[in-house]
Amino acid sequence: MLLSWLAMKMMDPMMDEAMTKMMTEDYSDNPFLLVTVAEKLTPRAAIEAAIRAETGKELARPLGSPNVLSPWNKILLNPRQLFQLPTESTGQISTKTVIGPHAKKPLVLDLPVMITGMSYGGSLSLPMKIALAKGAALAGTSTNTGESAVTPEERDAAKFLIGQYHRGGWLSGQEQLSQLDAIEIQLGQGAWGGAVETSVTERKDEHLKHTWQLENGKSATIYSRMPGKQSTQDYIKMVNSMKSQYDVPVGVKIAGTDFIEYELAVIAQTKADYIVIDGAEGGTSSSPPTLQDDIGLPTLYTLVRTVNWLTANDLRDRFSIIIAGGMSTPGHFLKALALGADAVYIGTIALMAAMQAQAVKVLPQAPPSQLALYGGRMTDKLDIDKAARSLANFLISCTAEMKLAAQALGKQALNELGPADLVTVDKDLAEFIGIRYAGQIRRPRPSQTDACQQTEHQQQPPLQ
Template sequence: MNMKNNIMMGIAGAALGILGIKWGSRFIVNRTLDSAVKTIMTDPYDENLWELISATARVSPQVILETNLRAQRGELINRPLGSPKKFPSLESLMFNFAQLKDLPTPIETPVDTSVIIGKKAKKPFKIGLPMMVSAMAYGEALSADAKWALAKGASKAKTAICSGEGPYLVSERETADTYIYQYNRGDWNDVDHILQNCSAVEIQFGQGALGGAGHVIHAKNIDRKLRKDFKYPKGKDAVAHSRQLRVQEITDLPKFIQNLQEKSGGVPVGTKLAAGKWLEQDMEIACNAGADYIVLDGAEAATYGGPPILEDDFGVPTVFALARGADWLDKTGFHKSVSLIASGKIRTPGEVLKAVALGADACYLGSMALFAMAHDQVLKSLPFEPPTQVVWYKGKDAGQFNKKKGADSLAKYFLSCKAELEVAIKSLGKTSISEVNKDDLFSLDETIAKGLKIPMAYEKANS
């Protein structure tokens, strides 16, 4: 009986202790909160902590952070993964439903989502869906395992990957079924060998997050492994110039493109352009020089690291760049021979289909492909490090990345997107992605409606 009483008294004591802690904690929290609120409500404004809240609301946390980084470093800062600025975007576009006026496609009808790039090239390439892995550089940005996973995932989903600016990575090429070599603005890589082993060549003139700005990887930041891949002697900087080394004048471009077409055996040769005010003139020069495809990279595009001023304050948003580019190709007749690839903050299957409706043959996905590949492996970095630390070349957790799992995750992502595209095409009453066009769209934003010459949601559509 005594033992039972002791147990009961112990339980009661514990319960009272817990209640005491609970009420004590509430008392302390209440007094502390009351004191803090009273201080904020009574302190003069120039001494009031609320000044931080009002200043942040006016300026934004992003600007305050980057102001402090500039003050700390006294040098150019590079922001990863693009601009946080909200540009006019594909998000404001909506698709029509086929119901009675136009009947939806029967559920059992197969849908063709395949795309051919380089329509008039000697060796065009075909992919199973209009989504490709964008250029992301080995060494400058991603680890070798991350690049392998992107290549393998793309191949499993029957689509393409672009090499990016960094050193040629043999394992990536061996893994990728459809490999687009980005002819960068540096002097590394055995280009003649690569040209004989690629599916397409993409001449890099600019990109949405950087324009044509060059950059330098200083020798002190190039480790032994990367220096070997660059094929550089110790002490040499890696310089990505502002201009293509082989195109110092516009008159150099036709011969340069022809040379690449011949050396590669006739694969498509394209140009990558940051979309700017003169995008039609840029496209005209590239098309007249013999380009087989054009990549238009909108202002929202991301990169491993770019100056905020170039990411936030330069370029034409993707939705307008794409519409203008497609319209120019159509008016000049180049749409019959030149493919158009859209790039820059294209995030979902819906936005891919909108880009196709506006005239793109295919889209590049960078950040989304990266996120899909990393999937739950980002938990190896979170919560104490940014999730990208698991895929960057110098990431603190890059050694923990499982490349086979990453490839499977990316492949599943692409296959899921393909399934969404198929059901969307059927909902439009069509059977092929090539049938989707601007007439299938209307807008929720008046500026976009005016710029793209499509109806607003509140307007009656013409038959």
């Protein structure tokens, strides 16, 4: 009590002086100016300006943009109760997901939520990659190498491993590609504004050098184009060549942009099995804020336009669609499925779930990302098995909630969801997506009207 009293007495003169300055001084010498500047610039802009001023280099912000423009919260699911009955039991509801059903060896998963591409070395530490693979395996879904090569550790831990044939070239050749359950040709990424050149400059240990087959002193560069590819036709031939060599599903990943229909028209000329569309709200380990905040198309708009174009061109059944970028809840996943996605990729939220209770190991001295990122100062503190179980629990919990929602909607399987299961409170959004606007009254069907009239007639009292 004495210490508290002394502290308050010491603070009184300071507060009095500050209040006097704020109430009497001109703005140029008034501490309240900091408040008005923060309102104008936002704290994020001010801090990022300070970091730029310190380093003189482009920033590398982890985990993606705070600029979320996909209005998932304005879309709601439509339950049934009387005119159609809910599904009797959640045990009847299938969550089985098939990617590339026309491939010789389709990828069959227990749920439509997959771990997105986050690379060992370029993004995450090896312990975190192993944890993600183990957690995904426990839940019956896939993990993804990201822009890295296949490591024995990740391959052994994963039940289903998707590998990215990417613009850095570290995952290539028969030895690597033959280990995969699906091949993903990575031509762009939402959080990187599409496809740009970048060098992985962090210190690389001997294990990573061996994995990437890097000689001492050799740079690790991800190029804006696939090396040696000079035209659209070169890309089409590359995809078709990959498809002819492997029985597993072969997909193409691109970032969502306002040119999405033009990009899809090129992919449609290939024999790919699936398409990954990465919305601008996707995360990454480190990309410049400008590429995250100011380039690309929000995830929801990307998905709707992709499905609409494929449907209009009678191509929807040819390609599985995986949507990525900023989705984090079972509600997001369900709405994406109803809009036409076959599955969703998650990244940042998967890391948060995996680190869960272990975040206290580094807080408050460091952010939890230091447990997960390659080059993080505290990656040795990660309990791999605990992280795997936490991720699996998250995925199992999401699946359980998705099944409950599907039960309320009267569905037997998650892949039965469609636009008729959605409604929005936004009139413009309803027109764009092609779903009902909640302010529009439904008219009873003729059969329902007849049934109501018959019921009313039966309930009339007898004539006196």
